[in-house]
């Protein structure tokens with residue numbers, strides 16, 4: 001077999017964001033402090049590798065609180081955020097619970113509460129059925145109008161001259177969301193925007209990094225998960241910005257060596273919920289069968305850190 005040279009262009013930044021780091025650390029600290037098992041409502045972050053690792057340490061993942069059988073054990077809510085009914089329910093069940101909602105998602109929760117107080121109809125730009133969207137819609141009693149694409153605006157029965165507000169999911173495509181916001185502003189005369197951009201820094205930075213290298217890539221691999229909005233947006237961005245093909249890698253062992261036969265330039269990134277160890281393992285696997293030359297731009301390091309609640313911190317190292 002002839003080995004040919006493949007240039008790997010590593011996107012930077014990539015992988016874990018501050019919200020994901022915090023959520024995983026909360027489960028790990030809870031396991032140290034309270035022992036196992038610890039219940040976790042929903043995948044703490046959308047990544048099988050992370051979830052399986054935490055299972056091995058003693059986390060039990062559940063979809064709803066009514067699956068809990070031992071009410072003396074603590075429960076942690078995932079990074080995506082939960083509707084208000086969930087902590088309320090946990091209180092009624094006398095559960096010890098901790099909320100690993102990313103602070104940048106909580107910011108959006110406070111925004112919709114504020115817009116409700118101002119009596120404004122609220123549009124949420126996001127993806128139906130995503131846990132973050134369910135969590136945000138469940139913060140207030142008033143209806144929130146979910147818009148996934150520009151044409152959904154036609155279905156809104158709100159008068160054009162009514163003052164409205166909008167918020168967005170944190171993990172959307174920066175470009176697509178811009179177009180939807182423009183369409184909202186065209187349809188309504190008086191639009192109140194969130195105080196700060198709702199698409200988070202990690203989503204924005206990871207998409208920008210992919211945009212910079214996609215034009216030179218024959219194939220772009222996104223290490224992530226198909227239920228991760230973050231991962232799916234990176235796939236789209238890679239394609240939109242010039243990669244001939246973009247492929248989601250849920251399991252790094254499952255890549256197809258045959259399609260690399262005539263490839264000279266390969267892009268790799270990892271979604272905000274995919275750990276760096278998977279990127280490094282994947283490169284190692286590629287090196288076994290290919291002559292690899294790595295390229296990684298020296299991008300600005302992200303230095304955002306979110307603290308975990310002191311009640312969950314263990315003294316153990």
Ligand code: SF4
Pocket residue numbers: 017018019020079102103104105170171200201202203230272
């Ligand atoms: S992707 Fe953004 S909003 Fe989601 S957990 Fe990470 S930092 Fe928070």
